[in-house]
Amino acid sequence: MTATIIYGNQLAETLRVKMKEEIVNLKRKGIDPKLTVVLIGDHPASKSYVSGKQKAADYIGMDSELIQLPAETTEAELLSLIDQLNQDTVVDGILVQLPLPAHIDEQLVIEAIRPSKDVDGFHPINIGKMMTNQDTFLPCTPYGILTMLKLYDIDIAGKHAVVIGRSNIVGKPIGQLLLNENATVTYCHSKTANMKELVQLADIVIVAVGRARMIDRSYIKKGATVIDVGINRLDDGTLTGDVDFDSVKEQASYLTPVPKGVGPMTITMLLKNTIKAAINHAQK
Ligand SMILES: NC(=O)C1=CN([C@@H]2O[C@H](COP(=O)(O)OP(=O)(O)OC[C@H]3O[C@@H](n4cnc5c(N)ncnc54)[C@H](OP(=O)(O)O)[C@@H]3O)[C@@H](O)[C@H]2O)C=CC1
Numbered sequence: 001m002t003a004t005i006i007y008g009n010q011l012a013e014t015l016r017v018k019m020k021e022e023i024v025n026l027k028r029k030g031i032d033p034k035l036t037v038v039l040i041g042d043h044p045a046s047k048s049y050v051s052g053k054q055k056a057a058d059y060i061g062m063d064s065e066l067i068q069l070p071a072e073t074t075e076a077e078l079l080s081l082i083d084q085l086n087q088d089t090v091v092d093g094i095l096v097q098l099p100l101p102a103h104i105d106e107q108l109v110i111e112a113i114r115p116s117k118d119v120d121g122f123h124p125i126n127i128g129k130m131m132t133n134q135d136t137f138l139p140c141t142p143y144g145i146l147t148m149l150k151l152y153d154i155d156i157a158g159k160h161a162v163v164i165g166r167s168n169i170v171g172k173p174i175g176q177l178l179l180n181e182n183a184t185v186t187y188c189h190s191k192t193a194n195m196k197e198l199v200q201l202a203d204i205v206i207v208a209v210g211r212a213r214m215i216d217r218s219y220i221k222k223g224a225t226v227i228d229v230g231i232n233r234l235d236d237g238t239l240t241g242d243v244d245f246d247s248v249k250e251q252a253s254y255l256t257p258v259p260k261g262v263g264p265m266t267i268t269m270l271l272k273n274t275i276k277a278a279i280n281h282a283q284k
């Protein structure tokens, strides 16, 4: 038996078609969701993600704006731009593309974004709400993963989930969301001593490291669900995940590919959060 492949791009397409209708309905009520993306510098990968976000927004008829600034932009200039976007009543969602150049304090920038416009779900107030299971903007990649698991009716409650990676944008929050869904969660990271033994216990494995094909079938319990978050560009230009797909597909029961897996769902959840922000703003 080979694994069922969860194509995030197909799920994303279905969700985007629904959101397109939702936008039409909202516009009739005078609600016109708008996303503003801020990109500092010209990191090629960042440019490619940002253009993916713009295309997706266009596709669903969402108003979006890209503010592109040079790599030399100062922290003060960026903070003043964020202040201006916070005040702008037309803007519902603000996304500052990470990573930022080294001379800018990322945490300071994240905390400058008004929590009601923080569609990335990175502001400490929104993280705190997520941790205490309150309604908030969930970070897009973890939210996308949870949506994939739910759309495929994959049981989470009572299952053992092992998360490899503990970044603030992926690893930590996906572990928290799975805990909120009553999984038993183990985190692995670069200092974990017995990682393979731990991963072998998992019913659900989330891999978010950034090392091409580091996880092969020898890590995976027969029938486990494996979610590959990694995006690695090989020397020959091909894109690959953190999971050795051909090896693991013979062992897992569900597996996400790279590309066409988690990535398109991340973008879709960003659009979803922006719609939510607009509805919230209209109620104020
Ligand atoms: N598909 C999507 O939508 C998205 C994909 N990504 C991709 O996901 C990957 C991870 O991203 P991100 O979380 O931002 O990355 P980070 O580099 O911030 O975090 C990587 C994590 O992996 C851990 N790690 C590193 N080496 C090992 C190892 N040998 N064994 C176990 N753990 C290890 C690190 O541990 P430690 O904390 O100890 O250093 C760290 O916690 C990247 O490939 C990125 O491009 C990211 C965001 C969205």
Ligand SMILES: Nc1nc(=O)c2c([nH]1)NC[C@@H]1CN(c3ccc(C(=O)N[C@@H](CCC(=O)O)C(=O)O)cc3)C=[N+]21
Pocket (backbone or CB within 6 Å): 048, 049, 052, 095, 096, 097, 098, 099, 120, 140, 141, 231, 239, 258, 259, 260, 261, 262, 263, 264, 266, 267
């Ligand atoms: N403030 C902020 N928010 C983010 O959400 C954020 C960020 N900064 N910085 C970088 C990471 C990375 N990320 C991806 C989104 C979509 C794909 C995606 O759609 N990937 C396609 C392939 C794209 C390609 O071909 O290059 C796929 O997997 O099929 C990938 C990665 C969002 N991030």
